[in-house]
Amino acid sequence: MIIKNGIKLAVAGAVALSAVSFVSTDASATELRLAYFMGSKHPMNKFVFTPFGKKLAEVSSGKLTVKQFPGGALNSSPPKQYSILIKGVADVAFALPGYTSQLFPISNVVTIPGVANSALDGTKKLANAMDLIRPEIKAKILAMWANQPPILLTKNKPVRKLEDLKGMKIRVTAKTNVPFIEALGASAVSQPVSVINQNLQNGAIDGILIDPSAIRSFKLYEPAKYLTIGIPGSGSAFTLLMNNKVYNGMSDQEKGWVDAASGKWLSESGGSGYDKAAAGGMKISKEKGVEIIQLPDSEIARFRDAMKPAMDKFAASKFKGGLTGAAVIKAMKGM
Numbered sequence: 269m270i271i272k273n274g275i276k277l278a279v280a281g282a283v284a285l286s287a288v289s290f291v292s293t294d295a296s297a298t299e300l301r302l303a304y305f306m307g308s309k310h311p312m313n314k315f316v317f318t319p320f321g322k323k324l325a326e327v328s329s330g331k332l333t334v335k336q337f338p339g340g341a342l343n344s345s346p347p348k349q350y351s352i353l354i355k356g357v358a359d360v361a362f363a364l365p366g367y368t369s370q371l372f373p374i375s376n377v378v379t380i381p382g383v384a385n386s387a388l389d390g391t392k393k394l395a396n397a398m399d400l401i402r403p404e405i406k407a408k409i410l411a412m413w414a415n416q417p418p419i420l421l422t423k424n425k426p427v428r429k430l431e432d433l434k435g436m437k438i439r440v441t442a443k444t445n446v447p448f449i450e451a452l453g454a455s456a457v458s459q460p461v462s463v464i465n466q467n468l469q470n471g472a473i474d475g476i477l478i479d480p481s482a483i484r485s486f487k488l489y490e491p492a493k494y495l496t497i498g499i500p501g502s503g504s505a506f507t508l509l510m511n512n513k514v515y516n517g518m519s520d521q522e523k524g525w526v527d528a529a530s531g532k533w534l535s536e537s538g539g540s541g542y543d544k545a546a547a548g549g550m551k552i553s554k555e556k557g558v559e560i561i562q563l564p565d566s567e568i569a570r571f572r573d574a575m576k577p578a579m580d581k582f583a584a585s586k587f588k589g590g591l592t593g594a595a596v597i598k599a600m601k602g603m
Contacts, residue, residue: 298333320508373444439475
């Protein structure tokens, strides 16, 4: 809900959460509620959420401001962040397309192995395909970025070669990743990041395939004993979104302020921020005694060969409207 002069604007009754109205006067400030499920010390607060709020207040001379609701204050479920935005529980929300892959199939193509080689590169690949991505997101896209290609964290068994993965249960971010991990002989399960520390600790999963930044953010160095670098992969997509009714209810001037406080610069801040945070994750892994395993080029080639049938199947697959996986990858690569 938008807060106007400290008073929450809501529609009484059952539609209170879904019917969001934006009322604006020149004489008063409007406060937007920004929701995210991580704690306020997460790097994306530093690189995306806080910069957006500061810039918005700056360009609007304080007429549009942001109030953060971190730590799942409006809803603690990571996969439900998009839903609370659409319903109007939040005006702005951080959402991961990978957690609801069926809603964002094109956005999740950025996670296909080989699409991007860094977080900033993945962010640019998403921007290249924005005309294809925008129709599947029923909200105003303030920023869209990626994190780094994943590393593999394990507790009881190091992964030094392809055969080591056989029979292991590996957590992935998006269901899009499942066929590629299963092609390596492992079983794959998509899980939100909020549960993976405990699941690796108690043996519910054998490994975690994830961007290195999460090692520090979610203390994954605690259960993990081994870290394998080189398994073919690409980063996941992330979004900062605004409720459509909120944005469309703004004056042209207010929309201009929001547009100035978002877009390319904010997206690239998220991507470069994840690259920096990934370096921090690798650093703390070494400090905590996690064994770092770098796969040799010859072994990485074996992983790629094992994934090829899954890659070929994805390339030939079709999205709604007949667009192929290969066509989306081509668009992301600017070809």
